Amino acid sequence: xxxxxxxxxxxxxxxxxxxxxxxxxxxxxxxxxxxxxxxxxxxxxxxxxxxxxxxxxxxxxxxxxxxxxxxxxxxxxxxxxxxxxxxxxxxxxxxxxxxxxxxxxxxxxxxxxxxxxxxxxxxxxxxxxxxxxxxxxxxxxxxxxxxxxxxxxxxxxxxxxxxxxxxxxxxxxxxxxxxxxxxxxxxxxxxxxxxxxxxxxxxxxxxxxxxxxxxxxxxxxxxxxxxxxxxxxxxxxxxxxxxxxxxx
Ligand SMILES: NC(=O)c1ccc[n+]([C@@H]2O[C@H](COP(=O)([O-])OP(=O)(O)OC[C@H]3O[C@@H](n4cnc5c(N)ncnc54)[C@H](OP(=O)(O)O)[C@@H]3O)[C@@H](O)[C@H]2O)c1
Numbered sequence: 647x648x649x650x651x652x653x654x655x656x657x658x659x660x661x662x663x664x665x666x667x668x669x670x671x672x673x674x675x676x677x678x679x680x681x682x683x684x685x686x687x688x689x690x691x692x693x694x695x696x697x698x699x700x701x702x703x704x705x706x707x708x709x710x711x712x713x714x715x716x717x718x719x720x721x722x723x724x725x726x727x728x729x730x731x732x733x734x735x736x737x738x739x740x741x742x743x744x745x746x747x748x749x750x751x752x753x754x755x756x757x758x759x760x761x762x763x764x765x766x767x768x769x770x771x772x773x774x775x776x777x778x779x780x781x782x783x784x785x786x787x788x789x790x791x792x793x794x795x796x797x798x799x800x801x802x803x804x805x806x807x808x809x810x811x812x813x814x815x816x817x818x819x820x821x822x823x824x825x826x827x828x829x830x831x832x833x834x835x836x837x838x839x840x841x842x843x844x845x846x847x848x849x850x851x852x853x854x855x856x857x858x859x860x861x862x863x864x865x866x867x868x869x870x871x872x873x874x875x876x877x878x879x880x881x882x883x884x885x886x887x888x889x890x891x892x893x894x
Contacts, residue, residue, distance in 0.1 A: 663865075760805055
């Protein structure tokens with residue numbers, strides 16, 4: 647039975663990924679900063695197969711915490727094959743407005759947190775392993791009010807691409823997925839407003855997807871066994887990336 651570590655497992659997408667992989671028969675390690683939320687996620691996974699679930703309260707900003715959870719997960723499951731990083735933090739505001747400390751937290755989480763995950767994953771994954779980092783479609787197109795978030799995710803993508811090159815010798819694949827708008831996004835409420843409706847009418851039909859749909863795509867990416875399929879950015883955004891710079 648294969649094992650996946652899901653970072654940000656208590657979040658909207660992380661929960662869906664945990665659920666999708668568990669239902670597909672994977673052992674799942676749930677990771678987040680709040681044990682109570684992780685226990686809730688664990689309790690919602692219906693055990694109709696023999697897959698196992700555990701959880702780790704871990705802050706990805708601290709490399710020693712990330713390293714420790716990989717060590718424990720390996721001790722529990724014997725082998726870790728897959729890592730899906732759905733942990734993330736966003737901040738919205740103009741470059742002039744965003745407080746420096748908030749910007750630092752976003753970069754610490756999205757960029758350096760991803761670095762911590764890749765570094766540990768590289769130690770624990772074996773040939774055939776696969777890391778997927780969740781980025782965002784904002785990386786394709788400069789979007790006002792999203793400078794810090796966008797730059798943290800652009801850096802995360804670059805990191806994933808270099809990791810793909812550096813780990814290819816060991817047959818470990820690293821890919822990024824850049825969703826458009828996930829149904830839980832606060833932007834959805836704005837799209838209902840008078841100002842938002844004009845924008846909503848312009849965005850392509852499949853820009854808004856459920857967390858479940860994205861999680862199923864992530865599973866199918868993991869299931870591609872072709873070793874050349876690495877260093878990619880997959881963009882399930884319905885073409886939103888071509889429109890996103892019109893958002894305010
Ligand atoms: N929602 C969208 O429309 C959308 C679109 C494109 C891309 N994305 C990206 O997709 C990913 C998942 O999005 P989402 O909507 O599921 O977000 P979410 O519901 O806010 O979940 C993010 C999760 O990340 C965890 N997290 C944050 N900082 C962490 C840290 N330092 N250490 C460990 N865990 C941490 C949080 O868990 P705790 O607080 O419990 O630690 C939270 O559960 C994010 O990277 C996001 O940027 C989202």
